[in-house]
Amino acid sequence: MTDLLGDMKRTHSCIELGDSHIGQDVVLMGWVQHRRDHGGVIFVDLRDREGITQIVFDPSFSANVHEKAQEIRSEYVLGIKGKVSARPDDMVNPRMTTGAIEVLVDELRIFSRAKTPAFQIEDRVDASETIRLQYRYLDLRRTQLKNNILARHKTTMTVRNYLDAQGFVDIETPFLTKSTPEGARDYLVPSRVNQGDFYALPQSPQLFKQLLMISGFDRYYQIVKCFRDEDLRADRQPEFTQIDMELSFVDEHQVMEISEGxxxxxxxKVLDLDFPEPFPSMTWAEAMDRFGLDRPDLRFGLELKNVSDIVANADFKVFASVVKNGGLVKAINVKGCADFTRKQIDELTEFAAVYRAKGLAWIKIKDDQWQSPIAKFFSDDEKEALKKRLDLEPGDIVFFVADQPKITNEALGQLRNELARRLGLIDDSEFKFTWITHFPMFEYDETEKRYQALHHPFTAPTESDLDKLETTPLEVNSRAYDLVLNGVEIGGGSIRIHDSKLQQRVLKCLGIGEEEAKEKFGFLLEALTFGAPPHGGLAFGLDRLVMLLCREDSIRNVIAFPKTQKATCLMTQAPSKAAAAQLQELAIKTVKPLD
Structure with missing residues (x-):
C-alpha cells in the first residue's frame, strides 16, 4: 500500500513559524483557507487546528510545483515542503501570528480534493444554523467553534487535574440502568434479552454516586453524559454533560469551598482570570425577594420591591384583592425611562404575559406628576410610601405585577432581565457569581395535587425543620445549594439523606408509599441500612459553563455534534426508523403517533 505521506513528516504547526525560522526548511500540512493568484505567483493561506501560515508558489522558485498548484482550491488538504522567508516590509500582516513570514514551496502533495463547501469557512458566516448543523464537520473548521471546543478541552483537563489533586477518584457509572422518577422523562432502551423490559438512560448518576459513598470511596467524580427527554431550548440538549462529584464526611460549606476552588x-486556565475573593452568597428567600428568580444576574441593578403592604387597602381593587387572597404585588423602578412609548410598554406587557402575568401596570413620574391609568386610585399617603420604597424621581417609570407569588416573581424577574438587555445595562465582559442556599425542601404541584421535591428526593432537610415534615412540609428548608453565574445556574447540589428511615419519611411526603419506594428505590434504601456516611455533592453543567466561558448564547455552540431544538441530528438524520427485523427481535410493535 502506497504511503501518501512518503518521507513528508510535519515539522511545525501553522502558527509556530516566525523570524527565528527564516532560512529553515519546514513541512506543513493543512487545509486551504484562501487562494490568490497575483500575476503568476500563487499565495495560499494554509490552515490547521492551531492557525494559519501563508505559503507561496513562485514559478521562479519551483516551476513544476507552481504548475501543480494551479489546481488548488479552497478546503483542499495539502502537505508542503518549503523554505521560511521574511515577507517584504509592505506585505507584513500584523493581524496574523505568522504575519512576518511566508513559506516558499518546493514540494507539494495534494492529499484530498474538496467540493465547494455549503458555506464559507469563515467566522462571519451568513449560513443558517440548519445548514451549519447539517454540515457540522465543516462548521467545526471555523475558528470560533474550533476555539470553543478547545476551551472545552481545557476545562475538562483542568477539572481532572484539580479534582485528582483534591483526592477524588474518577469512577464510571452505568448508562443502562433502572428508570427512577427524577423530574424529567427518561429515555427508555428496550432489552432484547429480557423482552418486554426496559433500561433507562440516566438523568444523572445520583443514586450511583451515593452508593459509591456507602461503598467507602469517600471522594468520587465523573465527567458524564446524562439524558433527559424534555422540551429543548438554547441551554438544553437531550444529552448533556455533567461534572459530577460526591464527598463523604462533609457539610455544605466544605462542598461549596471545593466546588468554588x-x-x-x-x-x-481558560481565560486567565483571577477571582481572589470568596463568591458571595444569599438565601433562596433573599434571591426571590430581590430578583424574583433563584438564579439572579448580578451584573446590573433593577431590583424588585415588595409593595404588597402599601397597596393592600388601595382603591385599586386589582392590587388589593390580590393581597387579600394571599398574592404578591411587586414593582421595579426603571430609572430615567419615563419616555418609554406606549408601543414599548405594550411590548413589555406581552413579554410579561409569556410568564403568565395577567397584566403589567405602570406609572410614569414626570415633574412630580404621576402619569398612569392607575395613578388616581392611590391616596397621597400611599403615593408617598411608594415614592420612598421605590426611590421614585422625575424621569422614572415603574412597572407592577400582581398575582400569586410564583407568577409575580417569575414574570417580574424575567422582565428585569429583559429590561437590562433592551437598555444595554449588561456588561458582557463581567462574570458575577453567587451561591444560593437554604432552598425550600418541597413545592406544591397544583396540577397533580401533591408535593414535589424542589431539587430531588434525596436532598437532606435542614435538621431544625425535621419535625415539620409531616405537618407543614412547605416550611421545611433543605440543605441544597446552587452556584449561579450571570443569571445562569451552572451547578447545584446538596447534602444527601444518609438515614434510611428519614429517606422513607421524605418519600412519604412526596406521596411515594412503602411499596412504591421499595420498587423504585429499594436498592438505595437497603444500602442505607448498611452504614452510610454523611455525604453530599454537586454537579456542574459542563455545557452551560463552557458556553459562558466562550461568551456564547447557546450550548449548541460548545458541543461538537449537538441536536436541534426538536432533538434531531441534521447531519446523521437521527433519530430514524428501526428495521422490522430489529423491532421483531425486541418484541416491539410501533403504532401511529398520538395527535
Whole structure:
C-alpha cells in the first residue's frame, strides 16, 4: 500500500513559524483557507487546528510545483515542503501570528480534493444554523467553534487535574440502568434479552454516586453524559454533560469551598482570570425577594420591591384583592425611562404575559406628576410610601405585577432581565457569581395535587425543620445549594439523606408509599441500612459553563455534534426508523403517533 505521506513528516504547526525560522526548511500540512493568484505567483493561506501560515508558489522558485498548484482550491488538504522567508516590509500582516513570514514551496502533495463547501469557512458566516448543523464537520473548521471546543478541552483537563489533586477518584457509572422518577422523562432502551423490559438512560448518576459513598470511596467524580427527554431550548440538549462529584464526611460549606476552588481554577486556565475573593452568597428567600428568580444576574441593578403592604387597602381593587387572597404585588423602578412609548410598554406587557402575568401596570413620574391609568386610585399617603420604597424621581417609570407569588416573581424577574438587555445595562465582559442556599425542601404541584421535591428526593432537610415534615412540609428548608453565574445556574447540589428511615419519611411526603419506594428505590434504601456516611455533592453543567466561558448564547455552540431544538441530528438524520427485523427481535410493535 502506497504511503501518501512518503518521507513528508510535519515539522511545525501553522502558527509556530516566525523570524527565528527564516532560512529553515519546514513541512506543513493543512487545509486551504484562501487562494490568490497575483500575476503568476500563487499565495495560499494554509490552515490547521492551531492557525494559519501563508505559503507561496513562485514559478521562479519551483516551476513544476507552481504548475501543480494551479489546481488548488479552497478546503483542499495539502502537505508542503518549503523554505521560511521574511515577507517584504509592505506585505507584513500584523493581524496574523505568522504575519512576518511566508513559506516558499518546493514540494507539494495534494492529499484530498474538496467540493465547494455549503458555506464559507469563515467566522462571519451568513449560513443558517440548519445548514451549519447539517454540515457540522465543516462548521467545526471555523475558528470560533474550533476555539470553543478547545476551551472545552481545557476545562475538562483542568477539572481532572484539580479534582485528582483534591483526592477524588474518577469512577464510571452505568448508562443502562433502572428508570427512577427524577423530574424529567427518561429515555427508555428496550432489552432484547429480557423482552418486554426496559433500561433507562440516566438523568444523572445520583443514586450511583451515593452508593459509591456507602461503598467507602469517600471522594468520587465523573465527567458524564446524562439524558433527559424534555422540551429543548438554547441551554438544553437531550444529552448533556455533567461534572459530577460526591464527598463523604462533609457539610455544605466544605462542598461549596471545593466546588468554588474548581471554578476558579477553570477560569484561570481558560481565560486567565483571577477571582481572589470568596463568591458571595444569599438565601433562596433573599434571591426571590430581590430578583424574583433563584438564579439572579448580578451584573446590573433593577431590583424588585415588595409593595404588597402599601397597596393592600388601595382603591385599586386589582392590587388589593390580590393581597387579600394571599398574592404578591411587586414593582421595579426603571430609572430615567419615563419616555418609554406606549408601543414599548405594550411590548413589555406581552413579554410579561409569556410568564403568565395577567397584566403589567405602570406609572410614569414626570415633574412630580404621576402619569398612569392607575395613578388616581392611590391616596397621597400611599403615593408617598411608594415614592420612598421605590426611590421614585422625575424621569422614572415603574412597572407592577400582581398575582400569586410564583407568577409575580417569575414574570417580574424575567422582565428585569429583559429590561437590562433592551437598555444595554449588561456588561458582557463581567462574570458575577453567587451561591444560593437554604432552598425550600418541597413545592406544591397544583396540577397533580401533591408535593414535589424542589431539587430531588434525596436532598437532606435542614435538621431544625425535621419535625415539620409531616405537618407543614412547605416550611421545611433543605440543605441544597446552587452556584449561579450571570443569571445562569451552572451547578447545584446538596447534602444527601444518609438515614434510611428519614429517606422513607421524605418519600412519604412526596406521596411515594412503602411499596412504591421499595420498587423504585429499594436498592438505595437497603444500602442505607448498611452504614452510610454523611455525604453530599454537586454537579456542574459542563455545557452551560463552557458556553459562558466562550461568551456564547447557546450550548449548541460548545458541543461538537449537538441536536436541534426538536432533538434531531441534521447531519446523521437521527433519530430514524428501526428495521422490522430489529423491532421483531425486541418484541416491539410501533403504532401511529398520538395527535
Amino acid at each position: 474548581l471554578i476558579k481554577a477553570i477560569f484561570k
